[in-house]
Amino acid sequence: GQAPEKTDFANYFCTYGYLYHQKDMLEDHKRTGAYYQAVMQNRRQFEGKVVLDVGTGSGILAIFAAKAGARKVYAVEATSMAAFAAKLIEANQLSDRIKVIQGTMESVQLPEKVDIIISEWMGYFLLRESMLDSVLFARDRFLKPGGAMYPSHARLYLAPIRTQATQQRLHDFQGAMQGWSAFVHEMDSYYGVDMHCLNDAFHQEQRGYYLSTSAWADVHPSQMQGPPTCFKSYDLHTLTMEELAAPLKASFRLDLMDSGSINSFAGFFDVQFRGSQQNPADFDVLLSTAPDPTGCTHWGQQTFPLHPTVECTRGDQVVGDITVVRRKDNHRLMEVHIRHTVEGASLVALQSPQRDSHYHIE
Amino acid sequence: GQAPEKTDFANYFCTYGYLYHQKDMLEDHKRTGAYYQAVMQNRRQFEGKVVLDVGTGSGILAIFAAKAGARKVYAVEATSMAAFAAKLIEANQLSDRIKVIQGTMESVQLPEKVDIIISEWMGYFLLRESMLDSVLFARDRFLKPGGAMYPSHARLYLAPIRTQATQQRLHDFQGAMQGWSAFVHEMDSYYGVDMHCLNDAFHQEQRGYYLSTSAWADVHPSQMQGPPTCFKSYDLHTLTMEELAAPLKASFRLDLMDSGSINSFAGFFDVQFRGSQQNPADFDVLLSTAPDPTGCTHWGQQTFPLHPTVECTRGDQVVGDITVVRRKDNHRLMEVHIRHTVEGASLVALQSPQRDSHYHIE
Ligand SMILES: Nc1ncnc2c1ncn2[C@@H]1O[C@H](CSCC[C@H](N)C(=O)O)[C@@H](O)[C@H]1O
Ligand SMILES: Nc1ncnc2c1ncn2[C@@H]1O[C@H](CSCC[C@H](N)C(=O)O)[C@@H](O)[C@H]1O
Numbered sequence: 001g002q003a004p005e006k007t008d009f010a011n012y013f014c015t016y017g018y019l020y021h022q023k024d025m026l027e028d029h030k031r032t033g034a035y036y037q038a039v040m041q042n043r044r045q046f047e048g049k050v051v052l053d054v055g056t057g058s059g060i061l062a063i064f065a066a067k068a069g070a071r072k073v074y075a076v077e078a079t080s081m082a083a084f085a086a087k088l089i090e091a092n093q094l095s096d097r098i099k100v101i102q103g104t105m106e107s108v109q110l111p112e113k114v115d116i117i118i119s120e121w122m123g124y125f126l127l128r129e130s131m132l133d134s135v136l137f138a139r140d141r142f143l144k145p146g147g148a149m150y151p152s153h154a155r156l157y158l159a160p161i162r163t164q165a166t167q168q169r170l171h172d173f174q175g176a177m178q179g180w181s182a183f184v185h186e187m188d189s190y191y192g193v194d195m196h197c198l199n200d201a202f203h204q205e206q207r208g209y210y211l212s213t214s215a216w217a218d219v220h221p222s223q224m225q226g227p228p229t230c231f232k233s234y235d236l237h238t239l240t241m242e243e244l245a246a247p248l249k250a251s252f253r254l255d256l257m258d259s260g261s262i263n264s265f266a267g268f269f270d271v272q273f274r275g276s277q278q279n280p281a282d283f284d285v286l287l288s289t290a291p292d293p294t295g296c297t298h299w300g301q302q303t304f305p306l307h308p309t310v311e312c313t314r315g316d317q318v319v320g321d322i323t324v325v326r327r328k329d330n331h332r333l334m335e336v337h338i339r340h341t342v343e344g345a346s347l348v349a350l351q352s353p354q355r356d357s358h359y360h361i362e
Numbered sequence: 363g364q365a366p367e368k369t370d371f372a373n374y375f376c377t378y379g380y381l382y383h384q385k386d387m388l389e390d391h392k393r394t395g396a397y398y399q400a401v402m403q404n405r406r407q408f409e410g411k412v413v414l415d416v417g418t419g420s421g422i423l424a425i426f427a428a429k430a431g432a433r434k435v436y437a438v439e440a441t442s443m444a445a446f447a448a449k450l451i452e453a454n455q456l457s458d459r460i461k462v463i464q465g466t467m468e469s470v471q472l473p474e475k476v477d478i479i480i481s482e483w484m485g486y487f488l489l490r491e492s493m494l495d496s497v498l499f500a501r502d503r504f505l506k507p508g509g510a511m512y513p514s515h516a517r518l519y520l521a522p523i524r525t526q527a528t529q530q531r532l533h534d535f536q537g538a539m540q541g542w543s544a545f546v547h548e549m550d551s552y553y554g555v556d557m558h559c560l561n562d563a564f565h566q567e568q569r570g571y572y573l574s575t576s577a578w579a580d581v582h583p584s585q586m587q588g589p590p591t592c593f594k595s596y597d598l599h600t601l602t603m604e605e606l607a608a609p610l611k612a613s614f615r616l617d618l619m620d621s622g623s624i625n626s627f628a629g630f631f632d633v634q635f636r637g638s639q640q641n642p643a644d645f646d647v648l649l650s651t652a653p654d655p656t657g658c659t660h661w662g663q664q665t666f667p668l669h670p671t672v673e674c675t676r677g678d679q680v681v682g683d684i685t686v687v688r689r690k691d692n693h694r695l696m697e698v699h700i701r702h703t704v705e706g707a708s709l710v711a712l713q714s715p716q717r718d719s720h721y722h723i724e
Contacts, residue, residue: 007369010692019564020538020571027545029552035555063555076414084560091559183389190391191398193425198446202381209382262479330372 005104009078012129012332017079022058025120028073029300032060035120038273039064041283045148045275046070050112054105054119054138055131059085059098074110076138105134111139114142115279118150123332124216126156126269126304127324127362129331136241146278149236151271157290159228160218160254161219161267161317166305168265173210177203187198197322211307214336214359218299219266221279221290225312226256228268228290231322235356237276247325254318262318263309265338266291304338304359310352316344325359334361367466371440374491374694378608379441384420385471387482387638388659390491394422397482397650400427400635403645407510408432408636412474416467416481416500417493421447421460423480428456435460436472438500463612467496473673476504480512485694487664488518488631489610489686492694498603508640511598511632521590521628522616522680523581527668528625539565576698576721579627579665587674588618589652590630590652593684599638609687610662616680624680627700628653629664666700666721672714678706689722696723 026032039046039061049067052063056075062085065073075098077085079110101108117138123129139149172308180202184195216260231250256262270288275281289299310318320340327333336359341351377383388394401408401423409431410683415424417438424447438462444464451460463470479500479671485491486576501511541566546557593614596606618624632650637643651661682702689695698721704714 007372010369017525018565023542023545023564027550029548060553067554084563087559087563088555088557090471092556093561119379183385187388190395191422193422193427193450193451194454197449201446201449205381209594212371215634226569276630289452 005238008332011205011330013079016057016083019058019081019084020079022081022084024298030297031120031287034097034273034285035061035118035150035284036064037283038096038197038281038285038287039068039118041285042273042275042281044067044282045279046116049115051075051116051118052110052114052138052142054117054135055121056085056093056100057089057102057120057231062098062100063092064088065116065118066097070097070116072112074114075100076099076105076108077178078104087137105138110142113144113147115144115147116150117143117147119302122154122269122271122297122299123265124215124288125324125334125336125361126154128332128334130326132236132244135236136239136244139236140241146276148276148279148281150275150278151287152236152274152281153272154234154236154269155230155268155271156232157228158231158252159291160225160256160262160324161223161264161266161303162225162260162262162344163217163219163264163303165215165217166307166309169210169215169309173206177208177209180206183233193315202350206258209361211305212265212358212360214302214304214361217266218296219301219303221291221293224264224266224291225255225260226254228266229254245326247319247323249323251321252319256273256312256314256316256318259307259314263306265304265306267304267336268299285335303355304336306355306357310355311348312342313346313348315342316349318341319343335359336361368444368692373692375441378417378419379443381420381443384446386660388420388422390453390456391661393482396635397423397480397490398645399424399644399645401430401480402636403647404635405430407641408473411479412436413476413478414438414472414476414500414504416479416497417483418447418462419443419482419572421450421462423482424460424462425451425454426679427478427480428459431704432459434474436476437462439465440466440468459489467500467695467705470502475509476565477506478512479505479509479722480674483632484661486661487576487629487696487698487723488516488629490694490696492688494598495603497598498601498606499599502603502666508638510638510641510643512635512637513649514598514636514638514643514668515634516596516598516631517592517633518594518631519590519592519616519629520616520684521630521659522587522618522624523585523626523628523655524587524622524624524663525581525585525626525665526581527530527577527579528669530575531572531667536570538568542568553721558616560662570722571669573669575717576629576664576666576723578627579628580658581592581663581665582595582654583655585611586628586653587620587622587624588616588680590628591616592648608690609685611683613683613684614681618674618676618678618680621674621676623673625668627668628664629698630661664723666698666719668719669715672704672709672717674704675706675708675710678711681705697721698723
């Protein structure tokens with residue numbers, strides 16, 4: 001369920017109130033530069049238009065839109081960062097065209113409908129934070145018919161990879177269980193309290209923490225054991241709130257280029273700036289968070305460790321389905337369930353069992 | 363103000379639901395051992411008595427009380443850890459005498475009044491977490507007249523110390539400010555956005571983070587430049603909720619044993635198990651978190667860095683007052699304000715200004 005607003009402010013919005021955090025995002029130039037290109041190379045789309053920036057943060061996207069010639073920009077921000085955005089806009093002589101409004105998108109009023117909605121709403125593995133909800137809310141309420149969403153499309157990918165992190169996690173898990181044994185022994189000898197009965201519960205808790213949690217990583221392309229596959233794409237002009245809030249279920253098929261083992265899936269996303277059908281962009285811009293030899297964006301990739309390792313032969317395919325569900329106690333966090341098997345003519349594939357893995361994206 | 367219960371569960375209670383965290387506390391044997399001694403060396407006080415354990419966690423203190431001969435122990439725990447406590451109590455054959463009740467202390471009912479309340483409620487710098495509120499609530503509602511609190515007394519201390527951490531923090535702060543300069547330059551050259559106007563705001567934010575935040579530390583006694591002084595003590599039998607919730611204001615005087623500089627105050631606490639006036643303990647036990655050459659408890663000490671360093675001469679005294687106030691947006695976190703000057707016959711002392719420092723305990 002949705003958190004009460006006060007909890008949401010304490011847990012979600014709070015970090016966005018710090019310049020430090022806004023700076024982290026701004027200096028991810030692959031990110032900020034992509035938005036800059038998407039606006040500046042499509043100046044013709046922005047000239048004379050009314051724009052809404054959902055979650056303006058430091059005000060940067062509103063500033064880009066105004067620089068590109070927008071007649072009016074509404075820059076909505078939930079946190080106290082709104083005051084700094086206003087200051088920045090003032091210092092850059094754009095106060096006459098940008099109006100900063102502090103409040104959640106769900107609660108504010110705008111005096112007119114808008115031609116373009118721009119927003120940087122993407123979280124880890126695209127969906128974490130569920131901020132896209134607020135963007136769709138804004139679209140349904142304030143976007144003129146035929147208006148354009150920036151970005152307009154989003155896609156989710158999986159790739160089979162090999163990473164040291166999987167073994168490291170297993171090693172840490174085993175260390176934690178050894179620590180527990182020593183602890184149980186101590187509690188008995190120091191206080192005469194027998195804690196054996198909690199062995200299984202501790203094992204399960206630690207297993208969840210070490211083996212069933214996805215992790216941020218900067219994956220190098222050489223770690224990929226086959227090309228990524230897109231398992232889900234969204235058109236932000238037509239995606240409904242209902243579809244977004246429902247569990248995402250999709251199947252995937254991954255080609256393997258080498259014989260050997262894969263011990264993780266890497267998940268990542270891209271977004272495209274293509275404008276709307278009625279107002280297409282003049283130049284399409286792509287912001288990708290795929291593994292990149294020059295280093296990752298601040299989103300990195302999400303890795304989903306596989307225990308045990310999956311053995312494959314060149315030409316085999318990993319075939320499966322993935323489910324992404326919002327957590328019941330916090331709609332901004334996700335649970336991911338991946339079911340897969342190896343298909344192909346190889347002996348390994350023929351003997352490959354169906355495997356089920358569960359993960360948290362915290 | 364007090365958080366709504368849902369926010370409090372999301373932010374405060376959540377960590378206590380993990381065995382991992384309970385284990386961390388249990389294996390702090392200076393802590394657990396002190397409670398064990400306090401109960402076992404005062405068996406005569408526990409025999410045949412009714413005991414309430416406020417925040418039983420794993421159930422450990424309830425188990426100690428039952429082992430010491432308590433007739434009945436009520437073990438109250440807000441989180442799902444209650445189920446593991448029940449399991450542990452069952453495995454140690456004490457289910458007939460310990461009743462685990464899941465719920466917040468403020469919301470549960472007990473079928474009878476109790477002779478003893480035992481609880482491990484102390485947070486960093488004693489007061490962080492404000493869990494003592496729940497213990498006083500339990501006392502006022504459920505403790506028989508003349509009943510005893512375990513622990514019965516608590517004291518807060520300050521000591522003047524020297525630590526590398528203060529310079530390190532200053533260094534990190536300067537690094538953050540240099541990073542900001544480079545960032546402002548980049549934003550201008552990449553996107554033509556002038557961010558100078560936020561220099562002061564960023565400086566202030568980072569100053570708060572690096573220089574006005576107290577930090578956990580394991581202080582070695584040799585770092586102390588003079589003996590600690592107790593600036594506040596609490597008798598848990600008579601302390602009122604009103605006094606506890608009000609800002610704590612106290613003055614202190616610290617003797618300096620050496621000439622040289624001090625660049626931090628170390629704050630720590632101890633608690634005593636002395637029983638009540640009507641039911642005094644047979645053996646007093648002390649649980650201290652003072653700097654210790656054999657290493658600290660899991661509470662460590664809280665250090666309050668001093669910028670700039672305070673220069674002193676042997677025989678001078680640091681004289682001042684300290685205020686500890688609950689944060690308005692979260693009553694479990696604290697702000698600390700320390701005002702001090704150096705007094706004495708030395709030239710340094712004669713020229714010493716009055717200094718004001720503010721800190722967060724996060
Ligand atoms: N429902 C909502 N209403 C208003 N602001 C929101 C919101 N959900 C998230 N935000 C804000 O949206 C911002 C997302 S981060 C992106 C900031 C800025 N647009 C940039 O590109 O650099 C955060 O500052 C967050 O506080
Ligand atoms: N108001 C309240 N009601 C019930 N439990 C509370 C509470 N405030 C804190 N707690 C619980 O109190 C515990 C404090 S930690 C101490 C645990 C245990 N007594 C031990 O000594 O090892 C946590 O498990 C926390 O969840």
